Amino acid sequence: MNKTFAVILIILALALIAYNVTMVNFDNPLQGDSTVALIGIVASLCAIVLILIFMTSKKIENKLKK
Template identity: 80%
Template sequence: MNRTFALILILLALGLIAYNVTLVDFENPIQGDSTIALIGIVASLCAIVLMLIFMTSKKIDKKLKK
């Protein structure tokens, strides 16, 4: 997996976060579709964190091989 693919996945996750924020009812955030939207936001944030960890590990691996 190269860097551009990882960046595309991060951008898609950010897009999903933006979409899910529009679905959240901030007056009742734990009822109905708002709960599903909050789960989607958390899942997208987890995907971003995992991709950043993956990119960092690739950088470390590249430096160790030199």
């Protein structure tokens, strides 16, 4: 996976977070569609963390090869 593809995935995950934040009912965040939106936010954050870990591991791998 090259760097531009990873950046595109991170941007898509951030867009999903922004969309899901608009779906959360802050008066009652743990009922109905708000729960699904919160799960979507957490899943997007996990995806971002995994992509960043992968990018860091690729940088370390490239440094070890040199």
